[in-house]
Structures are given as structure tokens and as C-alpha cells.
Amino acid sequence: MSNENKTIHEFDFNLICEYFSNVERQGPGSPEATLKALSFIDNLADNSRIADLGCGTGGQTMILAENAPGQITGLDLFPEFINIFSRNTKQSDLSDRVKGVVGSMDDLPFGKESLDLIWSEGAIANIGFKKGLNYWNGFLKKDGYVALTYESWFTDDRPAEIEKFWLDAVPEMNTISHNISVLQKAGYRLVAAFTLPETCWTEHYFSPCSKIQDEFLKKHTGSKTAEELIAGQRHEKVLYDKYKEFYGYVFYIGKKI
């Protein structure tokens, strides 16, 4: 199948990867939100083992590493993201405590009950919220923590346009109360849940992305796939502006029972 015939879901991963390699974060979030979530975690020491799953190029991993003790492994499916991740750790002198590995969140290279903390921002939807929480539980020590952000509905009902958009992307997307009950059923005690402020989307995600879009289109002049990718990105921002009171990312922090 030629590129021209691909749907938005079948995009050339290399192109997506190249696009997102140009920004510090590959999803909504902020250093402040990462630090707020970290403030609920009280079990860390120099010998702690931490995993950051779906770490991307490591924006939030570096914040974690600068503010928490222990050994941190960032894991992502895309080798190019891990290359950038490793370059960043070297530059910031964190390479003795932080390493990046290529792998999948649903096939983890860690020992059973070996981790003190599993971190994951904007990534669990790729394997499923319920599936991920249940599977990851086995890798945590007793009393270990999970801290993750996940797309969530803020209301029980919402306009059809935005519901369709998100259910296409995240079929399991649900309300905060439902998600908390999924977390509890997966063997965690709820420690905290808080909504990411709008600036995590606007200032820290859409705005840096907007800045690189024209350049990206110029570089890929004539590529329909690139045009569709950017059109999709811009559409997501338009929808966010229109419907932001109905959904967002929520940080869920749980402690393994």
C-alpha cells in the first residue's frame, strides 16, 4: 500500500517519530505536575528501582531523576526516542542513575516484584488502562507505587463530536470515578488523583508543537502523510479549545496492596 492510501491510524511511524523528536514532550504534562505527583511517593531511597514506561524522549524522566533518588529505567517502543533519551542523560550527567531501553510496556524486561515505583505519563492507553495496571502490578514490590496520567472524562455526558474523537483514539476512555475503581480492582490503594491544569496541554504541549509544524511541513513538502499528520495535530488542538471542560489528563497515584 502506498503512503497516499494510508489512513491516519496507519501512519508511517518514522514520520511521527521524527515529528515528536523535535519537542521536549510527546504528550501533555509539565515539570510542576510531575513534581506534584512525586510529592505523594514516600518510599524512595538510593537503592530504589524506578521504571518510566512510554518515556518518549524523557522530558519527565529527567525531572524525576533530578528530584528522586534511585535507579531509573526509561522504556519506550521507539528506538529513536531512546537515542535522544540517552543523549539527554549524558548531557545532564545523569547517566550513572538513568538508562533508556527499547521495549514494550506489555512485555517488561524487569523481575517480578522488583520495582519500587512505576511512572508513566500519557502512554498507558497504548496497551489499555485496565490491562496495564493489572500487568504492571506484578512487577511492583508490596507497597510500591504506580503514578500515571491517563485521558479521562470530567462529566458523565459529553457532546458527540468529542466523544467520537476520543473513543476512536482511546476506546476504553472513561470517567475519573470509573478509572479509580479500575485501579482499586487491579490491586492498588488510591493515594491521589488530580487533574492536570490546562497549561499542561496549551503551554507545554500544543504551543511547542505549533512552533515546529511549519518547518516540518516545509521539510516534507509534497508528502500527503506529513500534511495529514499535521492536520490531525491541529485538529486535536481545535477540539481541545472547544471541549476542554469535558476531558483532560488525570494523574492517578496508587500504592500496591
Ligand code: SAH
Ligand atoms: N511520557 C512521554 C511520552 C508520551 S507519548 C511524555 O509524557 O512526554 C506516548 C509514548 O508511548 C510514546 O513515546 C510512544 O512511543 C510510547 N509507546 C506507545 N506504545 C508503547 C508500547 N507498547 N510500549 C512502550 N512505549 C510505547
